[in-house]
Amino acid sequence: MLVESVLFWIFAAGVVVAGAQVVFRRNPIHGALALVGCFFFLAGVYVLLAAHLIAILQVMVYAGAVMVLFVFVIMLLNLRDEELGEPRMTAFKGVGLVGVLVAVGLLSFRALGAAYASLPHGRGLDLAGTLIGRDGFGTLKAVGRAIYLHSVLAFEVTSLLLLVAVVGAVVVAKGRI
Amino acid sequence: MAVGPTHYLVLAAVLFALGAAGVVLRRNAIIVLMSIELMLNAVNLTFLTFSRFPLVVRRPADLGPMMMQGHAAVFFVIAVAAAEAAVGLAIVIAVFRSRGSVNVDEFDSLRN
Numbered sequence: 001m002l003v004e005s006v007l008f009w010i011f012a013a014g015v016v017v018a019g020a021q022v023v024f025r026r027n028p029i030h031g032a033l034a035l036v037g038c039f040f041f042l043a044g045v046y047v048l049l050a051a052h053l054i055a056i057l058q059v060m061v062y063a064g065a066v067m068v069l070f071v072f073v074i075m076l077l078n079l080r081d082e083e084l085g086e087p088r089m090t091a092f093k094g095v096g097l098v099g100v101l102v103a104v105g106l107l108s109f110r111a112l113g114a115a116y117a118s119l120p121h122g123r124g125l126d127l128a129g130t131l132i133g134r135d136g137f138g139t140l141k142a143v144g145r146a147i148y149l150h151s152v153l154a155f156e157v158t159s160l161l162l163l164v165a166v167v168g169a170v171v172v173a174k175g176r177i
Numbered sequence: 178m179a180v181g182p183t184h185y186l187v188l189a190a191v192l193f194a195l196g197a198a199g200v201v202l203r204r205n206a207i208i209v210l211m212s213i214e215l216m217l218n219a220v221n222l223t224f225l226t227f228s229r230f231p232l233v234v235r236r237p238a239d240l241g242p243m244m245m246q247g248h249a250a251v252f253f254v255i256a257v258a259a260a261e262a263a264v265g266l267a268i269v270i271a272v273f274r275s276r277g278s279v280n281v282d283e284f285d286s287l288r289n
Contacts, residue, residue, distance in 0.1 A: 165260030
């Protein structure tokens with residue numbers, strides 16, 4: 001339990017710091033590399049949630065495939081400094097920052113606290129905790145059974161969507177076929 | 178202090194707020210797309226948290242494959258996010274080719 005807490009705080013700090021770099025760095029390349037780090041820390045959080053398959057998928061699909069696409073496009077466009085626009089810091093940004101902080105705080109401490117009011121901290125995991133060892137919670141077999149037994153139509157539609165996205169991306173980016 | 182579901186949900190809320198701030202504040206279209214990825218990952222984290230800590234605690238015998246529905250949803254979100262990134266970046270390239278800029282403030286015309 002202590003190990004889980006320590007790892008959670010390390011991963012959570014990494015996620016938040018790297019995520020903030022994505023939003024606030026000026027250079028898109030720095031943002032993209034920070035996003036890769038953010039995805040790796042998130043994969044760690046997923047492992048803490050016993051989602052082993054999703055953690056692997058996160059690293060392979062997001063950090064591997066999607067981010068390569070992003071970095072490739074950033075380097076293809078090769079934006080110069082003047083094309084990035086001048087930095088600007090307006091009063092609206094300060095107002096927006098305060099508003100976002102207040103909204104997140106209110107959400108966190110009112111809505112989420114009420115949702116789990118009946119469960120003391122850390123005690124809700126008894127059921128899931130017993131299931132982890134027995135039924136392979138979060139493993140490839142269990143998730144695969146869920147997908148193929150209960151969501152097989154969504155699975156097929158997803159494969160069609162990926163095909164359409166590949167063709168559409170080529171058609172849109174190519175200009176003249 | 179033990180880490181409970183609230184911790185994970187608050188982390189997801191912070192990550193979603195960061196992504197939303199990036200979409201609203203940044204003018205570089207590529208960074209806007211990356212911020213959307215951040216928000217999608219926050220949603221994934223929420224799905225996995227509720228899969229790990231179910232609000233309605235039932236008998237384990239009732240669950241079976243239904244226990245993993247949250248993970249299946251995350252699987253589909255990842256697939257859709259990959260498709261969205263591919264098409265979104267293709268649009269950015271197409272717009273850059275015609276307008277010479279990726280600044281979303283300058284995307285103000287439906288033709289040319």
